[in-house]
Amino acid sequence: MTQAVLEARGLVKTFGHVVGLAGVDLTLYPGEVLAIIGDNGAGKSTLIKCLSGALRPDAGEMVLDGTPVSFSSTQEARDAGIETVYQTLAVAPALDIASNLFLAREVRRRGILGTVFRMLDTSGMRKQAKQHIDDLGISTLQNINQAVETLSGGQRQAVAVARAAAFGGKVVILDEPTAALGVRESGQVLKLVRDLRARGLGVILISHNMPNVFEVADRIQIQRLGRSAGVITPTSHTPAEAVAIMTGATTIDQVRDAHQTTPTG
Amino acid sequence: MSTDILDAPGTAEELLQPRNTPGRRVHDLLHRLPALSPLIVLVVAAIVFGIANPRFAAPENLSIVLQQAAVVGSLAVGQTLIILTAGIDLSIGAVVVLATLVMAKLAHDSGVPGFLAFLIGFLIAVLAALLNGWLVTRLKLPPFIVTLGTLSIFTALTLIYAQGQTLTLDPGGFLTFTGTTIAVGRFHLTVGVLLMLVLYLGFAYALRQTAWGRHLYATGDDPEAARLAGIRTGRVLLSAYVVAGAVVGISAWILLGRIQGADPNAGINLNLESITAVVIGGTSLFGGRGAVVGSLIGALIVQVFDNGLALVGVDPNYQVLAVGVLVIAAVAADQWIRSVKS
Ligand SMILES: Nc1ncnc2c1ncn2[C@@H]1O[C@H](COP(=O)(O)OP(=O)(O)OP(=O)(O)O)[C@@H](O)[C@H]1O
Ligand SMILES: [Mg+2]
Numbered sequence: 001m002t003q004a005v006l007e008a009r010g011l012v013k014t015f016g017h018v019v020g021l022a023g024v025d026l027t028l029y030p031g032e033v034l035a036i037i038g039d040n041g042a043g044k045s046t047l048i049k050c051l052s053g054a055l056r057p058d059a060g061e062m063v064l065d066g067t068p069v070s071f072s073s074t075q076e077a078r079d080a081g082i083e084t085v086y087q088t089l090a091v092a093p094a095l096d097i098a099s100n101l102f103l104a105r106e107v108r109r110r111g112i113l114g115t116v117f118r119m120l121d122t123s124g125m126r127k128q129a130k131q132h133i134d135d136l137g138i139s140t141l142q143n144i145n146q147a148v149e150t151l152s153g154g155q156r157q158a159v160a161v162a163r164a165a166a167f168g169g170k171v172v173i174l175d176e177p178t179a180a181l182g183v184r185e186s187g188q189v190l191k192l193v194r195d196l197r198a199r200g201l202g203v204i205l206i207s208h209n210m211p212n213v214f215e216v217a218d219r220i221q222i223q224r225l226g227r228s229a230g231v232i233t234p235t236s237h238t239p240a241e242a243v244a245i246m247t248g249a250t251t252i253d254q255v256r257d258a259h260q261t262t263p264t265g
Numbered sequence: 266m267s268t269d270i271l272d273a274p275g276t277a278e279e280l281l282q283p284r285n286t287p288g289r290r291v292h293d294l295l296h297r298l299p300a301l302s303p304l305i306v307l308v309v310a311a312i313v314f315g316i317a318n319p320r321f322a323a324p325e326n327l328s329i330v331l332q333q334a335a336v337v338g339s340l341a342v343g344q345t346l347i348i349l350t351a352g353i354d355l356s357i358g359a360v361v362v363l364a365t366l367v368m369a370k371l372a373h374d375s376g377v378p379g380f381l382a383f384l385i386g387f388l389i390a391v392l393a394a395l396l397n398g399w400l401v402t403r404l405k406l407p408p409f410i411v412t413l414g415t416l417s418i419f420t421a422l423t424l425i426y427a428q429g430q431t432l433t434l435d436p437g438g439f440l441t442f443t444g445t446t447i448a449v450g451r452f453h454l455t456v457g458v459l460l461m462l463v464l465y466l467g468f469a470y471a472l473r474q475t476a477w478g479r480h481l482y483a484t485g486d487d488p489e490a491a492r493l494a495g496i497r498t499g500r501v502l503l504s505a506y507v508v509a510g511a512v513v514g515i516s517a518w519i520l521l522g523r524i525q526g527a528d529p530n531a532g533i534n535l536n537l538e539s540i541t542a543v544v545i546g547g548t549s550l551f552g553g554r555g556a557v558v559g560s561l562i563g564a565l566i567v568q569v570f571d572n573g574l575a576l577v578g579v580d581p582n583y584q585v586l587a588v589g590v591l592v593i594a595a596v597a598a599d600q601w602i603r604s605v606k607s
Contacts, residue, residue: 054493090493092483094553099479104495118475121553138397147296 351552394510486553
């Protein structure tokens with residue numbers, strides 16, 4: 001099998017007495033979509049925040065492309081090639097779309113204007129931002145100079161997704177990227193996820209939308225109460241079984257046993 | 266009836282576009298140009314006073330207005346940086362006075378060369394800001410409380426250090442150089458006024474054209490989002506305090522030139538006046554919104570009212586009242602501008 005692009009072992013994260021993660025493993029291969037599902041509060045966001053440098057795990061190890069890593073900031077993770085769309089989107093409301101796309105990775109002008117006067121290449125960044133958005137086929141964003149706070153929820157989500165997709169080097173993490181989107185826009189994001197996979201990136205997709213998950217994921221990791229309840233694939237299990245494991249109505253072993261005694265599929 | 270149906274927005278695309286009502290357009294305009302409404306107030310006030318008393322519009326008088334606005338105006342640059350981070354600096358006036366006293370006393374009592382005395386006072390202003398910034402960013406204390414505390418500390422230090430002394434500096438030295446007048450036609454600008462204008466130009470550039478400026482806005486707007494986006498928000502915040510401290514150091518020099526000396530009681534109103542200028546200038550107290558040029562306009566508005574009402578022969582107390590009304594109007598306008606889904 002190919003080498004995993006991102007591997008996490010025994011991640012633990014507590015918030016005071018609240019246990020966010022109680023020792024979680026995760027393996028992501030290049031060119032695959034790994035979906036993470038689980039009830040509210042199951043620790044999905046906490047897990048990906050540990051992977052993206054937004055939270056520092058209390059314990060556990062991470063390996064990126066064969067090298068052990070530990071990120072103390074999201075910037076470090078981004079520099080290492082991990083881009084993330086957070087559930088809260090993490091956009092700067094008062095800044096425009098182009099500025100948001102290049103937030104914390106601004107491009108300066110060439111020559112003395114850039115080196116001494118630190119002047120930003122605003123028009124260059126706008127052009128590139130427009131290019132990225134066109135390439136990604138995001139049709140809901142018309143005016144690149146519009147302040148993000150004047151956008152609808154779905155459009156803001158599109159900005160956050162565009163930022164991650166445009167700059168993702170190895171891994172793109174999407175925490176409920178379609179939550180505020182209509183059917184058509186959700187379809188666009190799913191297409192984008194497939195495009196990223198086709199480019200050979202590893203994609204982690206958190207979603208509560210079972211049809212979407214079963215449509216696009218290669219493997220599905222089920223989180224339950226801060227632990228991983230197991231990893232399934234869209235062919236090995238039905239959405240109903242996934243939900244049953246997710247809610248604790250059954251376990252992955254019980255489902256496997258049931259499959260073996262009554263091989264119907 | 267059938268045309269109604271045809272005109273109704275149909276696709277999701279159209280529904281996503283903001284509707285183009287006149288109110289919406291004004292809203293968008295003010296959103297993009299936060300200094301526009303104070304500019305209109307300034308221009309209208311100047312025209313009204315100019316008509317009421319032609320002496321108001323005389324270059325000599327306008328020069329006085331500018332000179333009177335120089336200290337508050339330059340301090341307001343520093344205050345703007347802090348307020349953009351959703352903070353506030355109540356100690357800014359106390360620090361500027363402390364810095365002037367250190368500069369003046371070193372030169373006057375100890376015979377330290379003017380430039381060296383300036384450097385030491387400047388450094389003290391930066392250190393004071395560093396203390397504020399450290400308490401805010403490292404100990405995560407609210408800026409209002411931190412600077413309320415340091416306001417008392419720096420005021421006390423000033424009074425202890427001054428020993429009730431008011432210092433008059435000899436004209437012609439380095440420390441009072443900012444009071445030197447430069448005639449431009451019938452206008453009499455001082456070096457201090459020009460220095461203030463340079464500060465505005467410099468920071469308008471830094472806030473709009475550099476990554477530091479964008480990060481400052483993003484951090485003030487939504488610190489957690491900025492952090493997740495990869496901005497080192499702690500560093501950005503601390504840098505805002507330190508840079509504001511440097512601005513206060515320069516303001517101290519302007520103040521020395523303006524009063525040709527140092528007075529421990531000179532800065533009693535400077536704290537609030539600098540905040541007033543920033544707020545009237547359209548910068549949001551909630552952080553992340555506003556333009557530094559607005560603070561210059563805000564400082565000028567206060568001086569124009571002061572000067573204009575006096576020329577028209579109105580009780581000066583009405584000036585205080587008018588400034589109060591402007592502050593509330595500015596905050597109400599900011600509230601409306603921030604409400605996006607109107
Ligand atoms: N910053 C925090 N401080 C305290 N508790 C937290 C914090 N972040 C998460 N938690 C707790 O950790 C647990 C896991 O939260 P997490 O946000 O990871 O869940 P989730 O699976 O993403 O849920 P959802 O589907 O609602 O997004 C919850 O009990 C939550 O209350
Ligand atoms: Mg979550």
